[in-house]
Amino acid sequence: MVRAPAGKAPGSPLWLKLSSYVTLTRDETAFLLELERCVARQPARADLLRQGDRYGEASVLRDGWAIRHKALPDGRRQVVNFVLPGDIIGIYSNLFECADHSVTTLTPVEVASFPPERIVALFRGFPRLAAALAWSGAREEAMVAERLLSLGRRTALERVAHLIVELLRRLSVVNMAQDGHFTLPVTQEIMADALGLSIVHVNRTLRRLRDSGLVEVSGQRLTVKDVSQLAVVGQFDELYLHLIRAPDQLERAFSDHQAKRRTILSTDPT
Amino acid sequence: MVRAPAGKAPGSPLWLKLSSYVTLTRDETAFLLELERCVARQPARADLLRQGDRYGEASVLRDGWAIRHKALPDGRRQVVNFVLPGDIIGIYSNLFECADHSVTTLTPVEVASFPPERIVALFRGFPRLAAALAWSGAREEAMVAERLLSLGRRTALERVAHLIVELLRRLSVVNMAQDGHFTLPVTQEIMADALGLSIVHVNRTLRRLRDSGLVEVSGQRLTVKDVSQLAVVGQFDELYLHLIRAPDQLERAFSDHQAKRRTILSTDPT
């Protein structure tokens, strides 16, 4: 897929992500760089956003891991998704009154924050970026929907296997995994909250996977020994990640538009 | 909230929904009406979209109920969300290769379909509409995330109660519920698939709710006798529906933009 230029100028994770949907122009690139100008660091276990708070700034995760999670009044908690570099936090902050979820770091992170008005500017001035953002939002929703399928209809073993394959895939795309192994800064407690299971049962289930030789774990290092087998166990169908697509589909949509517009309008039977 | 003009011209559910985010101009209204020009009917239990199929047209549900659902190869199924009038189906069809979910009608419906290029046109020519669409997409994702919390961390009783309150709220906004009662064209099987439970257990749970006098059911008519109590049982916190917001927040965002642009740019410390 996309190869990460070794940390150089436009190689921010957000830039990388969006440019896998459209080829970015110089102007668009400049706009994105400007967005990420104001960089800050946060330690692990810091809340970047707290459920119920008024929304403030929006930000881009540039480095590190975080989780998006929701809690019930009595403390039960559900991890909605893992936030990886290139993901945006609170993108619609100016449209929603309060945050309905929290975002908490799992590792030390680097975030770039910007005033939400920038998003409005983006919608006005950069329709292709806007569409790319909408695209990535839709993909994110697809991931949440897939997790919903897991919690609703997969067994514990299937869920764990599915999550591991999903993370492996997502991390591979951003060069954070090499041949089946990656760093997983996730305690079993957090995994439990992501999978709707108890800690103990996550532990049991992980053990089964280890015993059957499908994965190996040492500390935060996780190695998948047999991806295809693990994918079978987890009933993993990567449709939902929408990784397979004709390159530059959005690109083409935008240029086709000129050509097709006349046709469409002339079909009008008024 | 928004009162539905009695079926007259701009009163399409989509128009209504979007105009609760921004006050729509004449041009924008015209564009939306044109979108919904090509109307068709479908019976109950018809697939409007099938998981794995190549995406084709996009469409707007104008009347009736449908469900968005995903299935595992072995037939287990999860309902992701209920599709109500004003919701768009397959909005990003030109960006994704294949559908990762199905959409099936629960009642006879009226849908308007349009070529996906129209969405591109919309992003180019109507940034405010684009933002409104993004907004409603984000709200939809928020609903899926809340359902995820249900499946992961709420008990069966809580889930059922929560779902009923959610539907009541959503239907009230579009004038499809009056003082606590509404028509629910949903079998217990579908409810089970939405809540990650078995049919039998949905039945048991519904009975508990009836026995405790919180709801009444007769045929497809569902009456909530005590909303606030039911909301307590379901740990319902309507934050996620994002109904409470300053009116025309998006509106304001768009006009503020002009004013703030200068300030933001001048902050630039280059």
Next chain:
DNA sequence: GCGGAACATTAACCTATGTTATGGCCCCCG
């Protein structure tokens, strides 16, 4: 008005997963 399909209801029984409890390991801090 009869037969059958689709759906709701209930009971009896079973199992996947949750709970509670205990011990071990590792690492950091004093």
Next chain:
DNA sequence: CGGGGGCCATAACATAGGTTAATGTTCCGC
């Protein structure tokens, strides 16, 4: 170098919810 906190591991036991199966009910086509 000793102690405590966070995390992992396992065992024993408890239960929410799943499964199977049998019976009703409603409605629709003929």
